[in-house]
Every structure is written in structure tokens, then in C-alpha cells.
Amino acid sequence: MARQSKNGGAVQQDEPGELQRSWGGLSAEKLVEFYRLMYLSRRTDDREIVLKRQQKIFFQISCAGHEALLVAAGMAMRPGYDWFFPYYRDRAICLALGNTVAEQLLQSVGAAADPASGGRQMPSHWTSKRLNIVSPSSATATQCLHAIGCAEAGRYFRNRPSSAARVPGDYREFKDVKFEADEVVYVSIGEGSTSQGEFWESLNTASNAKLPVVYVVEDNEYAISTPVEANTPGGNISRLIANFPNFHFAEVDGTDPIASYTAMVEAVAYARSGQGPALVHGHVVRPYSHSMSEDEKDYRAASEIEAAALRDPIAKMHVWLLREGILTADEIKALELAVDEEVQAAADAAVAAAFPKVEDILKHQYSEDLSCTDARFDVAPHPADDSNERTMADLINTCLKDEMRRDERIVIFGEDVADATRVEALKDPKVKGKGGVFKLTSGLQTEFGSDRVWNSPLAEANIVGRAIGMAARGLKPVVEIQFFDYIWPAVHQMRNELSVMRWRSNGAFSSPLVMRVPIGGYLTGGSLYHSQSGESIFTHTPGIRVVMPSNALDALGLLRTAIRCDDPVLFLEHKRLYRETFGRAQYPGPDYTIPFGKAKIVKPGKDLTVVTYGAVVPRALQAAVKLEREKGISVELIDLRSLSPYDWEAIAESVRKTSKVIVAHEDMKSWGYGAEIAARIGEELFHDLDAPVRRVAAMDTFVAYQPILEDAILPQPEDLYRAMAELAAY
Structure with missing residues (x-):
């Protein structure tokens, strides 16, 4: 491969080894692909901006300025082999891993065919089962702990290959667990999010356990409108975390593709070797506002915005490719035209895609394969x-x-x-x-x-x-x-x-x-x-x-x-x-199970119903037995056992029989669990009632230390007895 000499004169021929070293180990073909992915990411952002202005999508947040660091990360790792916990600015790494523009824009419009969420998440919530990109939320830093758990699971499976076998007696088709012997886990975070506790908690565990986690901190100097010096003591997160043991640390110009790639390759190699976690702190820029929901000109000086624009990685690499003789101006123009056409075609298809069906809203809220109510x-x-x-x-x-x-x-x-x-x-x-x-x-x-x-x-x-x-x-x-x-x-x-x-x-x-x-x-x-x-x-x-x-x-x-x-x-x-005499039982065998949402009739009755759970059950039973003995009032006592889901059918059947009901619980009365049960009884069983629905619960305050106060605050058997007697007499 020939390239221009630095003086712009004669073309010199490099030896392959020298070429690899001078370009960070990247071939000319890889560098072209590097630029294509960067440009693809930027043009996808730009197309989303147009769609937002046309009111064809409903939110936009960009990866602009982060592309070099993120494409480098994608090229240094293995899609479908390693695991990824990205955050919302990570469009470029997802494209580098094999996520397509078409897939990303389907999420932008909220299409039914959106493979990330089926129209449920905002744009930029990257998800791909195929590529091991695990679904993220809009919360910041929470994914750091998920990455830790993922790495721990990978290590566990590697050390226990028998765990990949079908579990004897399991009810579902337990497929082989997906893991690789030297997999690493990628997690990224904005510099502002390093203030979150979950980030620091994850560093503790990654360090202690020497986990193969590669952190990427994308530092564009702003957390929305809060600058880095107001967010991070000393203005540099690398200095704060430098003493964590077992870590490989690197700080790099994240707008420089080769420097970013070199740093990422070293970090991934360190983690893959089993030595411990790595963290790459990349200094990037944010040439666009935080999102289209705000305008950075409201809090950034024009001179600062102009200075950041001079470090734009797209423009920098464009010039570098020309200077190095890797591409000509016409070749770059052709590459960019092809990308523009790809993005436009994807946008046209996304805008024409079908929307999700309203009747599918509750799908996947719980397991459809092995529900606890089965x-x-x-x-x-x-x-x-x-x-x-x-x-x-x-x-x-x-x-x-x-x-x-x-x-x-x-x-x-x-x-x-x-x-x-x-x-x-x-x-x-x-x-x-x-x-x-x-x-x-x-x-x-x-x-x-x-x-x-x-x-x-x-x-x-x-x-x-x-x-x-x-x-x-x-x-x-x-x-x-x-x-x-x-x-x-x-x-x-x-x-x-x-x-x-x-x-x-x-x-x-x-x-x-x-x-x-x-x-x-x-x-x-x-x-x-x-x-x-x-x-x-x-x-x-x-x-x-x-x-x-x-x-x-x-x-x-x-x-x-x-x-x-x-x-x-x-x-x-x-x-x-835990150790009460009430409720002791024989061991029922190794396969005894109870489906959720199935209440238990602790005591049958005909005059009134008490619906309760937890420690109120023995207290309500004590009151009910006393009431029947002293006044001949028969109470049906229902132990819900399962609070979500709960057994509405058992409640309704009992209320239709007794026509009077108390809902009792230990928690505070106002806005408590019983309010929902009482409201539903009033709404759906009103014509079956002979008295208002009554609640017995704790006072609307906290539990005190002194036993006299505690007894007054929490519902006691005598409180339940009195409520039952009063309701029965209504």
C-alpha cells in the first residue's frame, strides 16, 4: 500500500510491519471501514434529526462526537461472543458490532418490527440478542452492575460446564448456556454518570473479583448542562479511580481513531487474559446539543462550541485519510454517497413500517412460558x-x-x-x-x-x-x-x-x-x-x-x-x-409447590369475610375464633399468600357468600395494599354488599421502639375483634 510522505512529495512504499505500526495495527481496508462506520453513525443521527423535525419520530439523542472511540471499541471486541451493556450515546459501537441502520431507525419510529423493543423504548436503547447487546434503560449507571453480574455468570459457567446441561426435573426447555472461555463484558457510561453510586459499587466488585469487564467512559465534558468540573472533583475521573487495584487504566483522545483503537485493543487484551478489569477514559466532544429536547447555546459559550467543532472526529479522519493517501477525495465522496443512500433507504422503510398493536401492550410483562401461576x-x-x-x-x-x-x-x-x-x-x-x-x-x-x-x-x-x-x-x-x-x-x-x-x-x-x-x-x-x-x-x-x-x-x-x-x-x-409456634409444618417433600395467585381459606365462615396476609393472619384467626366462641359470629378468613398476582376469585366468592368484608394488613392504612382490594370490591361487588367495606391496618406513622407505642401503632387481635363485631352488627 502506497501513501503520501509527510512533505506531500513523492510516494513512498512502506513495509507491512511498518504500516501496521504506524496505523495502530489497522490495515487500509480496516481504516476505510472505520471511517464508513463513523460516518454511518453520524448520518443516522442527522437523519433522525430530520425525522424529528418532520414529527415522524418523537425523540432524538445523538452519538455525534463519540464515533471514533466507539467504532474503535467495536472493532476491538467480538460481536456475539463478548457481551455489551451500552448507554444511549453508543450508536457507533452497535453499528460496528453489526447492528444495522434499518434496525436502529425502526426503534426511532417505534415500529412493531423494532428488534430492540417492539416500539416500547425510546430511540438509542440498543438491544440485540444476536449480538449479545443487553437491553438498557434510560437510567444512568445502572448498567454497570448488570455488566458485573454478566461477567460473574460467564466465569461461573466457564468453571462449571455441567451447568449448561438440561436441569433434571425442570419444567422448561433449558437450552445450553451461551458463554465463551475468554469472553469480556463491555460497559459504557458518560462522564457525568460516574457520580452515580452504582458506578462506584461496580468498580469495587470488578476490582475485588478481577472480572473481565471493560469500562468505557465517554467524557464530552458535559452532563446535559453541567460541566465536568462541577460534576467530578478535579475535573478528571481517571485521577479519582487510579488507585483501584487489578485495573488496567488508559486515558485517550477519543476523537483520534488510531489512539482510541490502540487503547481499546490493549484494554480488551488485558481483560481477556484474566488479569482483571480495564477502563478507558476517552475525551470526546459533543458537537450537537445533549438531545433535541434542549439547546446547548443556552449554557455554552459560542467560543467553546466552535473549539469543540474543530475536534470533530469525522472531519479529522476525513482529512487524515486524504493526507495518508488511503482514500482520494472522489473515493471519500463515493463512500459518503453510498452511506447517505443506505440511511435514506432505511429511513424510508422505517417510516412506512407498521406500528405495534394495542392488544399486544401486556405481552412479555410476565413470562408466557413458565408463569408462577401455572x-x-x-x-x-x-x-x-x-x-x-x-x-x-x-x-x-x-x-x-x-x-x-x-x-x-x-x-x-x-x-x-x-x-x-x-x-x-x-x-x-x-x-x-x-x-x-x-x-x-x-x-x-x-x-x-x-x-x-x-x-x-x-x-x-x-x-x-x-x-x-x-x-x-x-x-x-x-x-x-x-x-x-x-x-x-x-x-x-x-x-x-x-x-x-x-x-x-x-x-x-x-x-x-x-x-x-x-x-x-x-x-x-x-x-x-x-x-x-x-x-x-x-x-x-x-x-x-x-x-x-x-x-x-x-x-x-x-x-x-x-x-x-x-x-x-x-x-x-x-x-x-420465622420461629413462631403458629404455622409449623412437616417437610412436604422436594417437589411441593404452590402456584401464585391462589389464596388459602384459613377458616371457613358465613357471616363476614376477612382478607389478609402475613403476620396479621394468626392475629385475625385468634380474633375470629374468639368472636365465634363469644358471639356466635362465623368469620371466613382468607390468607392471600400471593399479593401480586392475588386471588380475586376467592375474594369475590367469599364476599358474595357473606356480604360483609374487612381487608386487614400490617402496613399503614392510607394508600396501603388494602385500598386496592377494598376499591375493587366496591366497584365490582357493590350489589353483593350489606355493609361498607372496612379496613384494619396500622396507624399512619412509623413503628416506635417502646413496646407500648408499637402495640398501639400496629393492628392487634383486639382491633380485629372489635372491627369484626362492629361490621357483623351493621
Whole structure:
């Protein structure tokens, strides 16, 4: 290959080795493709801008100025082999991996044929099952933890090839897990998003575990209108993270294609070799506004915008290709014309594409293949010869052991769930092991090993975010949030990621994990931060199943269903019930399951109905038995067990029979879970009622430490007794 000498004179011939070195290992053909992909990305952005102005699409956010860094990343990695967790400016890497303009513009118009989401996500939410590009959300930095979990899953599968086999007794067609021996996981983030806690939590885990994750920080100096110096102390994220061990770090001019490619090749090679994670901090530009929803001229000086334009990677590479003699002006013009035609054809096809059908809105909100409500989970108990009754805590522990023996995909982690972490403690026979603050995971690590049961950092978002990435790869994480009171840092991951992974990707990806969470009060001294309820917040979130058993047998049956079904499940375990005498049961066998959405009639009755769940069940039962003994009033007591979905048919049948109903729960009365049940009864069963629907619940305040106050705040048996008697007399 001939190229011009730097003085513009005679043409000199380079040796192949010298050529490779001078162009960062890229051949002339690769450099042409590099420019084509950069230009393709820019022209796709430009076409979207036109479509937005024509009101044919509804949002636009560009990759402009980031193209060199991102094409370099795409060329340094392997599509369909490595895994990718991009963010919204990553159009160019997705094109480099094999995503097409046609696919991207179908998302822009919200077409039914949009392979990323079927018209459910905004443009620039890149998704491809074929290319291992995992569905992202609009939230910033959350994907960093998913990438960690994905890398952990890949390592797990590599170390346990037997886990790729069909799971004995599983209800679904368990296909071989997709993993490669030296795969790496890409995750990108804007510099502004490095302020988010999930980014730092992910660095901790990547560093500690030496995970093969390649971070790309795309630093265009602005987080919408907030400049880098106001976002990052010292104005440079590389300086802040430089002391993380086991990392390879690189800081590069992200508008320089060869420098970017060299940095990415080195970073990927480091991670692929197993030495640990890598991070490339690329300094790029943002020649367009943050999105078409704002105008950067409102907060950036004209001189600054002009200076950034001089670093535009498209213009820089155009000039460089001419200077190096790789392409002539006519050849560049022909290449660009071909790209323009490709983009125009894709846009024309996208605009003409059919829209999604309204009747498909709820499709993929939950699993259609292995739903937790499936009749296959209606399995009768088969008690063993051992007639000893066990507590809820005992049977939950037994269920976890059963399922881990049955299915190698199951991993368990959370705060303090392991027996011990340090090797000397594990080997010491005098060390009993922790196994959770309530001992429900006791002995699991000892039996199944530290690669299947381990302690997480004290960071709830870290637990749930990593589990999402693992579940998307085919593992079945069963994680524990130590107390419901501390679930709130994880709510962002639950609401914006876990609940919508299947729906937003139109079924391409899902995260069927289980979150075990001790919940509730009645503890005598639990106080504000160990007595909270709040289940209605999560039943208000589509895409997550929520259950709350009141006894040992239901806890085991529902937990086994939660693990074996294909939906994310929030499994709420009432702390007061763990070792209560009420609700103890014999071990029902290793296959006992209960379908979700199927209530239990704890006590039949004819005069009034009480609908409840959790720790209120034994209190309501106590009140109902006393009422029948003292006043001859027959109460039908329904334990919902499953809160989302719930058994409306059982409620309706009972209300039609008794014509009077109380909805009772431990959480605060106002805007609580019972309000929805009461409203639906009033709406659909009004003509069957002989009295107003009544609610019994906690006071609208927090649980206090002093037992006298706690008893007054939470619903007690005497409160339920009084409400039942008053309603019966109505």
C-alpha cells in the first residue's frame, strides 16, 4: 500500500510491519471501514434529526462526537461472543458490532418490527440478542452492575460446564448456556454518570473479583448542562479511580481513531487474559446539543462550541485519510454517497413500517412460558416419614438446599448470608458459621461452596444489580436483602431495571431472579428501621411478582415456585413468623409447590369475610375464633399468600357468600395494599354488599421502639375483634 510522505512529495512504499505500526495495527481496508462506520453513525443521527423535525419520530439523542472511540471499541471486541451493556450515546459501537441502520431507525419510529423493543423504548436503547447487546434503560449507571453480574455468570459457567446441561426435573426447555472461555463484558457510561453510586459499587466488585469487564467512559465534558468540573472533583475521573487495584487504566483522545483503537485493543487484551478489569477514559466532544429536547447555546459559550467543532472526529479522519493517501477525495465522496443512500433507504422503510398493536401492550410483562401461576405448580405435599413439625425458618432453609442440589444455576448472595468468608474460619471446626442474621442460609456455603454462596458488599443496589446481569445470562440468583427497611437503595434497580427487562426488550431478555426479604414488625423493640412494611410499593410495580406467606408450609411451597418459575419474585418473609409456634409444618417433600395467585381459606365462615396476609393472619384467626366462641359470629378468613398476582376469585366468592368484608394488613392504612382490594370490591361487588367495606391496618406513622407505642401503632387481635363485631352488627 502506497501513501503520501509527510512533505506531500513523492510516494513512498512502506513495509507491512511498518504500516501496521504506524496505523495502530489497522490495515487500509480496516481504516476505510472505520471511517464508513463513523460516518454511518453520524448520518443516522442527522437523519433522525430530520425525522424529528418532520414529527415522524418523537425523540432524538445523538452519538455525534463519540464515533471514533466507539467504532474503535467495536472493532476491538467480538460481536456475539463478548457481551455489551451500552448507554444511549453508543450508536457507533452497535453499528460496528453489526447492528444495522434499518434496525436502529425502526426503534426511532417505534415500529412493531423494532428488534430492540417492539416500539416500547425510546430511540438509542440498543438491544440485540444476536449480538449479545443487553437491553438498557434510560437510567444512568445502572448498567454497570448488570455488566458485573454478566461477567460473574460467564466465569461461573466457564468453571462449571455441567451447568449448561438440561436441569433434571425442570419444567422448561433449558437450552445450553451461551458463554465463551475468554469472553469480556463491555460497559459504557458518560462522564457525568460516574457520580452515580452504582458506578462506584461496580468498580469495587470488578476490582475485588478481577472480572473481565471493560469500562468505557465517554467524557464530552458535559452532563446535559453541567460541566465536568462541577460534576467530578478535579475535573478528571481517571485521577479519582487510579488507585483501584487489578485495573488496567488508559486515558485517550477519543476523537483520534488510531489512539482510541490502540487503547481499546490493549484494554480488551488485558481483560481477556484474566488479569482483571480495564477502563478507558476517552475525551470526546459533543458537537450537537445533549438531545433535541434542549439547546446547548443556552449554557455554552459560542467560543467553546466552535473549539469543540474543530475536534470533530469525522472531519479529522476525513482529512487524515486524504493526507495518508488511503482514500482520494472522489473515493471519500463515493463512500459518503453510498452511506447517505443506505440511511435514506432505511429511513424510508422505517417510516412506512407498521406500528405495534394495542392488544399486544401486556405481552412479555410476565413470562408466557413458565408463569408462577401455572397449574404445573399445584403440587400436593408428600410428607416424609419424619413427622416432626418445622418452623418457617427451617423449611425455607430446607427448600434452598433442595433447590441448590437440583439446579446448579442457583447462586445465593447478600449481606452476611455465607457461613464465613475467610478460609481460616471455614476450616476451623469451632466456627459455627453465620448463615444470615436470621440463620436462614446456615450451612449452604459449607455444602455448596463459596462460588455458589457468598457475602456481598453492604450495598443493596449492588446485590440486585449484579443479580439482574446474572439472571439475564441464565443463572438463577436467589439473593437476600437483610432487612426490608434497607431495601430502598435497591428500588432503583428493581423499578427501572428488574421489573421491565422482559417487557422493554419485547421478550429478548429477562431476569428471573428471587429476592428474599425479611419484613415487618411485632418484634418488641424493632423500631423504625427493623419493623417496616411497604409491600404496596412493589405490588404497584408491573413485572415483579410479590408473595408473603404466613406459615411454614406456604413459605416452602411458594419459595420453590419462585425459584422454578421464570419471573422475578419479591419473596417477603415476616420476621416474627420465622420461629413462631403458629404455622409449623412437616417437610412436604422436594417437589411441593404452590402456584401464585391462589389464596388459602384459613377458616371457613358465613357471616363476614376477612382478607389478609402475613403476620396479621394468626392475629385475625385468634380474633375470629374468639368472636365465634363469644358471639356466635362465623368469620371466613382468607390468607392471600400471593399479593401480586392475588386471588380475586376467592375474594369475590367469599364476599358474595357473606356480604360483609374487612381487608386487614400490617402496613399503614392510607394508600396501603388494602385500598386496592377494598376499591375493587366496591366497584365490582357493590350489589353483593350489606355493609361498607372496612379496613384494619396500622396507624399512619412509623413503628416506635417502646413496646407500648408499637402495640398501639400496629393492628392487634383486639382491633380485629372489635372491627369484626362492629361490621357483623351493621
